[in-house]
Amino acid sequence: MADITKTTSADALGLDAQAEMLKTERRANNVWNKLKRNKTAMIGLVIVVVMVFIAVFAPVLAPYDPNEIHPLDAFLKPFSEGHIFGTDQFGRDLLSRVIYGARVSLIVAAGGTLVGGVIGVLLGLIAGFMGGIVDSVIMRIMDGFLSFPFVLLSIILMTVLGQGLINVIIAIGIGNIPSFARVVRGEVHIVKNEEYCNACRVIGVSNTRLLFTHILPNAISPIIVYATLNVASAIISEAALSFLGLGIAAPTASWGSILREGKSSLTTAPFVATISGAFILITVLGFNLFGDGIRDVLDPKMKQ
Amino acid sequence: MLKTILKRILQSIPTLLIVITITFVLTRMIPGNPARTILGPQASAQDIAEMEIKLGLNKSKLEQYADYMIGILHGDFGTSYVYNRPVTSLIAERIPNTLVITLTSLVIAIFIGVGIGVLSAIKQYSILDYIFMILALVGVSMPIFWLGLMLVNLFSVQLGWLPALGMGSMSKGIGDVISHMVLPCFCLATIPTATFARITRSSMLEVIHSDSIKALRARGIKESSIIWKHALKNALPPIVTVLGLQLASAFTGAILTESIFSWPGMGTMIVSAIDNRDYMLIQGTVLFIAVVFVVVNLLVDVVYMIINPRVSYDSKGGN
Numbered sequence A: 001m002a003d004i005t006k007t008t009s010a011d012a013l014g015l016d017a018q019a020e021m022l023k024t025e026r027r028a029n030n031v032w033n034k035l036k037r038n039k040t041a042m043i044g045l046v047i048v049v050v051m052v053f054i055a056v057f058a059p060v061l062a063p064y065d066p067n068e069i070h071p072l073d074a075f076l077k078p079f080s081e082g083h084i085f086g087t088d089q090f091g092r093d094l095l096s097r098v099i100y101g102a103r104v105s106l107i108v109a110a111g112g113t114l115v116g117g118v119i120g121v122l123l124g125l126i127a128g129f130m131g132g133i134v135d136s137v138i139m140r141i142m143d144g145f146l147s148f149p150f151v152l153l154s155i156i157l158m159t160v161l162g163q164g165l166i167n168v169i170i171a172i173g174i175g176n177i178p179s180f181a182r183v184v185r186g187e188v189h190i191v192k193n194e195e196y197c198n199a200c201r202v203i204g205v206s207n208t209r210l211l212f213t214h215i216l217p218n219a220i221s222p223i224i225v226y227a228t229l230n231v232a233s234a235i236i237s238e239a240a241l242s243f244l245g246l247g248i249a250a251p252t253a254s255w256g257s258i259l260r261e262g263k264s265s266l267t268t269a270p271f272v273a274t275i276s277g278a279f280i281l282i283t284v285l286g287f288n289l290f291g292d293g294i295r296d297v298l299d300p301k302m303k304q
Numbered sequence B: 001m002l003k004t005i006l007k008r009i010l011q012s013i014p015t016l017l018i019v020i021t022i023t024f025v026l027t028r029m030i031p032g033n034p035a036r037t038i039l040g041p042q043a044s045a046q047d048i049a050e051m052e053i054k055l056g057l058n059k060s061k062l063e064q065y066a067d068y069m070i071g072i073l074h075g076d077f078g079t080s081y082v083y084n085r086p087v088t089s090l091i092a093e094r095i096p097n098t099l100v101i102t103l104t105s106l107v108i109a110i111f112i113g114v115g116i117g118v119l120s121a122i123k124q125y126s127i128l129d130y131i132f133m134i135l136a137l138v139g140v141s142m143p144i145f146w147l148g149l150m151l152v153n154l155f156s157v158q159l160g161w162l163p164a165l166g167m168g169s170m171s172k173g174i175g176d177v178i179s180h181m182v183l184p185c186f187c188l189a190t191i192p193t194a195t196f197a198r199i200t201r202s203s204m205l206e207v208i209h210s211d212s213i214k215a216l217r218a219r220g221i222k223e224s225s226i227i228w229k230h231a232l233k234n235a236l237p238p239i240v241t242v243l244g245l246q247l248a249s250a251f252t253g254a255i256l257t258e259s260i261f262s263w264p265g266m267g268t269m270i271v272s273a274i275d276n277r278d279y280m281l282i283q284g285t286v287l288f289i290a291v292v293f294v295v296v297n298l299l300v301d302v303v304y305m306i307i308n309p310r311v312s313y314d315s316k317g318g319n
Helices: A002-037 A039-056 A094-130 A132-146 A150-161 A165-191 A195-202 A207-218 A220-243 A255-264 A270-298 B002-029 B034-039 B045-055 B061-073 B087-122 B127-140 B144-158 B174-208 B211-218 B223-234 B236-261 B266-275 B279-307
Strands: none
Touching: A002 A039, A002 A270, A039 A094, A039 A270, A094 A132, A094 A165, A094 A207, A094 A220, A094 A255, A094 A270, A132 A165, A132 B002, A150 A165, A150 A220, A150 B002, A150 B236, A150 B266, A150 B279, A165 A207, A165 A220, A195 A207, A207 A220, A220 A255, A220 A270, A220 B144, A255 A270, A255 B144, A270 B127, A270 B144, B002 B061, B002 B279, B034 B045, B087 B127, B087 B174, B087 B223, B087 B236, B087 B266, B087 B279, B127 B174, B144 B174, B144 B236, B174 B223, B174 B236, B211 B223, B223 B236, B236 B266, B236 B279, B266 B279
């Protein structure tokens, strides 16, 4: 008898879990199916995947060491023997530098978005949930940061921090915090007075638990959308900082630092700037297309 | 109405105070001693100490902050170490140059962008619409510093049609000035044009399919008048919001564009101030731009309230 109850309940549990799995799968399928029908989003996704692939497998894909100097082979034109994209002023293989540059540029963009995202989401959750004076103080400070043009803020932060990979990530991350906080705060405001939140309060769910297991998941769509589109602007920011000589220090290749070198050799070897910038444009375009696509699927309200 | 506008103005005061504080804290965090930077590497310890007293750097951070705040309230943004001139006079000298290219490019962007957006909306899903929207998407994704280099390479280096650097001078005639402006303005106008085109299209599409427009059609009003007069007017609010954002980010664009074209504006001034560790100048210009940013946002909100009175700012609280 005891055995039977045990198995039935286990069965029931299994079924429940299965139903739960089916439900989440169906939801994912739904999002994915909608996304699949969106041609431009798929083009964006393909670009993003290709760039991430290039970045991850840079050591395998790059034909040369990106920092290997061959003074005699300086400024070889594209399609020269062994150098599809040609070489720069030190005779370094441009293709290899662009491939390794993808790594640095994407790490910075993703890292900056992550840093800004995590801190911004936390601040936004706290501000939106607590309300009152805490909300005012946090949001006023965020407004203050938002009053600085993004590039200007990152320029100052880079002057404070000094050049380097981690510092660029921190600078871009700090610049990203306020907008994430704003997005999340707005969502929390909408969600926190919903019926199910009140129900949670009634049955005595703790605030932390309510915030992270009930409110945050319901505010996740705009965060995902915003983060994807943000990676695009973070790539531009990194490139802009490195272009101004404040971002990634030489000789490390990032798309922005290659572009900076391309600027000085624009008259003799315009292809250096052309190629590195084209990679920036295509990648940013990819993230924008993909971001627009998931926005349409996940959060149609946000569509302007 | 007046009350909401006043309230919005009062709301921007704490933001301004925070902006001033952030600027102060960040510039104090820039590594290196300004006194040493001014006097050069050979300066004796005594000279440096004297210079620090002169600059007020020997005081406590709190006193420095108070001095700085009082100065700003008196319109004193400090003195540039490198130029040995008040920051305000340097800004006054450079700001017209920056305004010339930012405003020109914004005006161009509004006309072309809104025009493209309206055309795309009335010809939705046509080939024209697709071409415009693909161009607009490329436009918003454009790294403008790269675009600047490509324009210089094509029009100055390869074709030799346009000058690449500097501002030109009135003494050589208006043609010289305009020819120097073409490339920087093209560069600066790219992102705003694309953004206006996108926002106008979506805003127009929403309006065109509304009942009020159908009613106008039913009354037999001329289609062109419906589109350009009635529909566009109703589609304006989001365009105004974007205008404010673009006006503010035009300054960011100007920093990059100016440094490509050696345009003698605020952007090149900031970049060289950072190179020279000219703290007061960095602090002053950064603060100036941030204040402009806050004021522009305020104006945009006020204009927005006037053209779209349905918006209530009371319920939004912290926004």
